[in-house]
Each structure stands twice: as C-alpha cells, then as structure tokens.
Amino acid sequence: MRQSALTLAEQLAERFAQRIRDRLLVPGTRLPSVRQCAAQQGLSPSTVVAAYDLLLAQGLVEAQRNRGFFVRQRGGLAQQTGAPFNAATAGTAIGVRAGPPVNAGALIRGMFQPPGERAQPGMGAFPPEWMENSFLQAAVRKVTTTKALNDASLRYGEPLGDAHLRRVLTARLQGMGLPVEAGQIITTMGATQALDIVSRTLLKAGDCVMVEEPGWAVEFARLNAQGLRILPVPRTPSGPDLAVMARYCEAHAPKLFVSVSVLHNPTGYCLSPASAHRVLQLAQAHDFYVVEDDTYSHIAPAHATRMSVLDGLQRTIYVSGFSKILAPNWRVGYLAAPPDWVERLLDTKLLTTLTTPSLLERALALCIEQGQLRRHAERIRQRLDGARSRSVKLAQGAGCRFVAEPAGLFGWVDTGVDTEALSQRLLDEGYLIAPGALFHAVRAPSTLMRINFATTQEPVFWQAFSRLLPAVR
Template identity: 70%
Template structure:
C-alpha cells in the first residue's frame, strides 16, 4: 500500500506502481486506468495526487489521455498504437457484424494482449494461488514416474547417443509409435509417419501457419479465444477473421459469410473444453464445419490441448474428418510437464513433408531425451492413470469454485466445464484486475480473449487455483465497492 512515511511522495509511489505494471505488460495496451475519483478512493489519497501521478505517466509516454474518456495504456511496441485500432471499432459485436456484411475485417489491434497473459504466467504476483493462471498448480503435476523415466533414459548408452547427434527430424520414433496408439483410443486413425513432434503445442500451431499461409491470408479463429493465437497470427501478417464461439460450436452463419467474402485458408478451433468458455463441440456443428471446409477449400486445425482431461467420447473434428482436411495438434504441458515442452501434430500424408520442412528450418529437430522419457510414461500407462487422478481432483475443485463464485455475486456465462470458467462479474474486469493485483491476485480479464481489445465484464478463472475462500471474499468486497 502507499505510505506517507516512504522516501517517495504519494504521487511518485502511485506513478511508479502503474509504470512498473505497464512496462512489464501486466497492463496491456488499451487498458483504461481507473478514473481519477475511483483511483483516489481505492488508494486513499486525494484526487490531486492521482492527477499528478497520471501526469507523470503521460510525461513518460506510458499512457494517453482521451477527451471525456480517461487515461489509457499506450502501446510501447514499434507498431501502431492500440488507440488507433480502438478508434476504428466500438465493440466486438459491431466488428463481427461488419465482417458478416462483407466489409473488410479490422486489423487485430491489440496484438500484444497475449503478452499480458503470458507475462502473467511467469509473474509471481504473490505466493497466493493465481485465479488467472493458465496451468494446473505444480503440486497437482508432481509425480514419481516422470523422474524415474528420465533416469531410465539417461542411465544407459542412450544418453550419449542422443546427445552427440541430431535426433530424427520427425521426432523420437518410439514416442510417435505410442502416440499413434493413444490416438487410436480416441478414434483418430494415424500412423507414426503422420506424426511430427514439436516444442509444445504452440510450436505445432506455428509450423502449420508458416507452412500453409503467407502474409495477408485470411484465417478464421474462434472468439473469445486464446489470445496467443490472435497475437501469433497477427505477427505473421495474417488477416484475422474472428468467429463467435457458441455452446455447440462456432457461429456457422458467420463462417459461411467469411467463406463467401474472404475465402479463408484456415480455421483454428479448440473443439474440446474451449479456452476460455469450456464449451465442447457438438457432432452436428462439427459436421457442418467440415462441409464448409470441403466446399470452400480451407484446412481445419484442431487444437486439442485439453484433451487429456476430457472424456474420450468428446466430439473431435479430426475423428469425423479422418485427417483429410484437418490437422490435429496437442501437447503435454497442461497435464504433465510444462517445462518439457513436448507437443506434436498429426497431418494428412500429403502435408507431412511440407510441415517437416518448416520444422527443420526453425529447429532442425526436437530434443529426443525427454521424448523418450514421455514415451515410457505413456506406454506403461502412467500418464493415463495420472490424467484420471487430475480429472477427479479437477471435478471436485470445479464444484467448490463454482459455489464460491456464485456466493461472491458472480454468474457463469458458460456452463462450468474443463479447466476454465467464464465468469461474469458485472463490472469492467480490466479495472477489476488492477484492483486485485494490488492485493496480490492476478486475473485474466475478458478483453485478453478478443482479437480487438474491448471493455468486458467477463474474466477467465482457473478452477484449480480458485478454491481459496479468501480470494472470493476479497473479490466480493471489491465488486460491491465498484458497483
């Protein structure tokens, strides 16, 4: 908290607090700072102190003032300011409507939204559980079989052999073999020769984009959605076409219109336990998406990052398509070992060589030692049993978190499922996130999950990290003060 006994004035302390968060990208470009009156009330200082602090931020070029709207974080990158993009659109709904009517979709605007979310993953706001986290808590992932597998693959001649030469460009042969068996369990028929290992699922998505697209190509992406995907495609120069995601799947009418007007080359989808809503695709919607893909000649990339915590019978586009126009992507960071960075993609045979060429240009190969250790964990059934334990634990956590959220006055915008909850707080969650960060809690405000930054009352919570009643008690108090 600000203190009158510090060597810095209250104005300097307040300005420095905001400056640190802006430079660390914990406050993303386009974020609106609290009003002068609201900030003064929150911090227990005078309005004059807040005005002086905001003036310092203006002088440092960290924020900009918009007439009769307030102060907004500036884009510190070399690209066009987020304010310019925001001035061209009012809400995501109007932008989507413009696209459906055939107007050119806007640039993604807040291209560094993802930086705020990713930096938050590595920023330890406090020792408290973090509601905005995108991963399971470390103690949920602790196992004895992972270290044992590593010891086994490094205790023989294999360590030296694997260290002194490049591995197979496709990835460890044994891992690809057991992955093919695991995929068969969820009705995806693929041979090891169709599987390419990657440095995590994000790397797999990047390989696909760089292989199948060129700058300026239109790409359909679900919205709300994973902000890293918006930012990654934007950085590659793609034209992003946001598709509203509903409970049963993507908005098919919007997709149809995009196909007629923009001829997209790719559609990126999270079919199972969609991030951030938790929605799962229905068979009917999946069938229609594949019909559109065949008719309008685009590929579908299915990101199954959360498949390990999903029921095996969950609808997957790749199963229905048989890897004809679909590419399957997954990894093990969410369920087993985030720092191992082992992911993979499964592609139609005709795309394997082009995709492999892209991998070779970027990374040559992937480290085989951890791939060999992972193969052991899968083949011996240890990963399957671990995933079952995590699912059971997550179900209990979800029940508790939902109850606590509702008691705090929040509602769920989507039926709670999977790892994440899509919660409606009734207040601007950008502002709410700033208030909670003061108390040591990092939130994931809804604006982070849109291609164009826009005010939102929604936020994504991690069910595994929101079982602390103290967090919800504090949130309820902040919400009462904000309404």
C-alpha cells in the same frame, strides 16, 4: 503504502509504470481519474497529480484535454486497430489488429513468476503441486544411461521427432479412432509451436483465417503478429456458428479454421457430431483446412467428438501436447497431419528449431507406454471435479453467473462489471485475473472473465472479489 525512501507519489507512479512495462495496462488504457485514484489508494488528490506528472515526464502516459490520462503507445509497437467485426454483415471489410487485443502476454508472463502464497484465478494451467509425481524422475533416469545420454546429446535428433514417442502416440491416437501412422506425426516444442508451424506453412501474410471467439488470447496475438486477417467465429454450445462460417467462406475465401473442439477455452464447450460434420462439409466445399487444437485431451470426456477423427486427417490437422497435464517445462507437443502436408510442415519445423529434445521425448514415451500418464490424468480429473464444484458455489455466492455450463479447467462467468477495471483493482490485492476482453479479436469492454477452477476453489479470492465489486460497479 510508504516504503524505503520513495515518496508516496513516486511509489504510486512506479506501480503504474511497472504495469505499463508489463503490459498489464496496454496503450490506450485510461487511468483512473485523479479523484477516483485518490479514493482507491487512500491518498490525497495532490499526491495522485504528482504521480501522474511523473508518468507524463517518463513518456508513459499522455494527458487528453477534458478526458484524462491515457497510456501512450511506445515507439516501435504501433498497433493498427480496425472497427470491430460484425458477424451479421460478414461481406463487409474486416477489422484487423496488428497486436494483441488487450495483453495476451500478461497471462503468459504470469506463468513464469515464482510461486507465491496466492493462487492466481487467471492462470491457464494446473497448479504445480497438482502435477507432482515420482514417475517423471524415474523415466528420466532410464533414458540417461551413459550410452543413451551420449546418443541423444551429441547429435541432432530425428527431424520428425523421437521414433519411440511417435510410435506410442500413433497407438494412442488410433485408440481414439484417429487413423494415423507414425510418419504423419511431427513432435514440436509444445502445442503452441505446432499451431505456429501449421499457420506458417499453410498461410501467408494477408490470408484470412477463421478463429473461434471467444478464444485463446495467445492465438489471436500470434496470428495478428503473422499478418493474417482474423475472421472471428462465435462459439456456441454445440460448436462454431455455422451461418457465420458460411458467409465468411462466400465473402473472403478463408484458408484455415482454428478450433478447440473439446473443452473449448474459455467456455468449456464440446463440439457436437452434427456441427463437426457441417464444418467438414464447408471445408470440403470451400477448400480450407481445419486445425484442431486438442490441448485438453487428457481431461476430456470419454468419446468426445473430434473433427480429425470424423475426417480421417484429410482436411484436418490434429494438434496436442503434454504441458497442461504433466511437465510444462519439457515443452513436448505434436501434430498429426495429412500425408501430403507432412514434408512441408517438417520443413517449417526444421527452419525454426531444427529438431526437438529427444531425451525428454523418450522419457515421455515411457510414461505413456507404462500407463503412468493415464493414471496421473485420472487423478487430476478427480481432483478437478471436486475443485470445480467448490469454485462454482463460491462464484455464484459472490454474485457471478456462469454463461456456459461449468466443465473442464475453466469457467466463463459474468461478473456484472467491467472486468478490465476490476482486474486493476484486483492487481492491488495481488490477484491476476483473465478479463473477457482478452478473449476477443478486437478489444471491447466486457463483464465476463475466465476463472481457473483449480485456483478459485478457496474463499480468500472471492472475499477480495466481493469487497472490490461495489467500487468498480
């Protein structure tokens, strides 16, 4: 562990300090006991005590009598933590959090790290080498002739988004059975901004919004930051728990339901037609809207059920994008909305980003129109099928149990140990995992974790996992 001129205590303190700054250790997290930490790191207890004293002096941790050392809440970031919500008693008060459940930002920060030798099991995207192609460069060349470059660079683009891309998207969505016109489509800076535009337009602070649980950690964090009251809806293999939704509707009059119908993150579940019809009936009866996040549409099963198709964009808003499958840094996403909502949604877009970069939108339109994206997605799906098969065998060989049938990019596995504790041990080995607590509206210990099939198909991660499991257990 010794490096440069730092003492062992200083090195250990800096390791913990960096994780606290990166919010890999969030406020309220208990550090390992002195004896545990000494055993884990191969150090003397006195060295650990000295390291913890340094963290105390920096104001990063606090000592609680007879309990140990805990990460302190930093100034200006205070969180309001309500009691965990009990779906069986949906008429009672709702626990509200004003910050992410554990650290939604940790996985996002990991996306921006320079590529290393180790594939990261907690990542939410395909490895860059999977998405490499030659047609993106060719498409960019076609749309950057001198005149086209000047036209696209020297004036703002169209408010709704590039007309060519919206026409291409119209044809794509109509091919899925979604009755939509180009004037109902608004391009955005990725699907995340599309979701943000919807919630900022339809909701105000204090409104109730139903969100599937387990669910996308960033969505929980984003809605919390907006001051909304989250109503977690358990996600079952066929769809959201309809009984819980019905009780929410009676007790809290929610304004919105956020759903990943197809290849749900993190379970991989797909919505059944019967569940879709019932959700739409509830939306009509209780006057709420459904925003359907179809981020994984490019790797979805053929003829998967989508509420927006069944509803015809009456009480649904469809959201998707291309960052997962093609060009993450292009940040091209879009939404398709009921005609009556388009102008209000567009106003929100204009107030936040004005317009979106039309050059990249035009290049993407060419890739779709010429069939290159479709063929690229087919290659990705075939490669993912092989990776998933290998990853499942390795996970089961390491003692994990899949609590949802493996599908899509992610696996939802039970490790049998507290995965937040496991995550800290694996960080020492250079691996960032996605512990189950990250996917819940209110933080609670969990033995579950989400794995990325594309980055867990090699034995090396599972060897480290199996070696550390007994110590965590």
